[in-house]
Amino acid sequence: xxxxxxxxxxxxxxxxxxxxxxxxxxxxxxxxxxxxxxxxxxxxxxxxxxxxxxxxxxxxxxxxxxxxxxxxxxxxxxxxxxxxxxxxxxxxxxxxxxxxxxxxxxxxxxxxxxxxxxxxxx
Amino acid sequence: xxxxxxxxxxxxxxxxxxxxxxxxxxxxxxxxxxxxxxxxxxxxxxxxxxxxxxxxxxxxxxxxxxxxxxxxxxxxxxxxxxxxxxxxxxxxxxxxxxxxxxxxxxxxx
Numbered sequence: 165x166x167x168x169x170x171x172x173x174x175x176x177x178x179x180x181x182x183x184x185x186x187x188x189x190x191x192x193x194x195x196x197x198x199x200x201x202x203x204x205x206x207x208x209x210x211x212x213x214x215x216x217x218x219x220x221x222x223x224x225x226x227x228x229x230x231x232x233x234x235x236x237x238x239x240x241x242x243x244x245x246x247x248x249x250x251x252x253x254x255x256x257x258x259x260x261x262x263x264x265x266x267x268x269x270x271x272x273x274x275x276x277x278x279x280x281x282x283x284x285x286x
Numbered sequence: 287x288x289x290x291x292x293x294x295x296x297x298x299x300x301x302x303x304x305x306x307x308x309x310x311x312x313x314x315x316x317x318x319x320x321x322x323x324x325x326x327x328x329x330x331x332x333x334x335x336x337x338x339x340x341x342x343x344x345x346x347x348x349x350x351x352x353x354x355x356x357x358x359x360x361x362x363x364x365x366x367x368x369x370x371x372x373x374x375x376x377x378x379x380x381x382x383x384x385x386x387x388x389x390x391x392x393x394x395x
Contacts, residue, residue: 199384201330201384208386208388209322209373209386210386211383211385211386214382225382225383261330266335268336268339269316269317269318269336270318270320270335270377271384272320273322273332273375274335
């Protein structure tokens, strides 16, 4: 059974930093392309960024609002995905989900963790 | 970037009703559209991919159709557990990014 468990959320002041983790199990993590998606309170879903598998280059892509501030990385030896968030703004307040990606005729987000809440407030 | 517009934004219906939610893309995307269901306090769940393919384990009362710019999600006979928010999603190849519709909240009448 695929399991994704996020951790690391909490309260942080504007301008601060936070690192989220996502522990994966039930599938071959090293082969997986992974994404982070966030949801501000009472709002819709917003894609944050992705990381490809190392065999596919291990490169990352980011949404415009977080590019240059957020960094996605992975440790395949620990089956763990990370989201390093720097220069946090109040508008980054959201539940952050890690997801697996699957390709059929296009990309979809097929498994989701339960999410971790990040609150940016003074 | 391609934008997705869902309609309606909210919908009231009764158990047993047939319900249709629409998603319109700002430009043609062939059949590259997915649908998700999200219940309050829970993570989204993939329902349909490639516009009409049912994800494993999803009840057959859910169906998707469409291609190009206009897509629909249909629930043939609403069950109590179907009251949730539904999102459509597509993937832009360049720049690489996932885009979601704004969501449709399905409520009990």
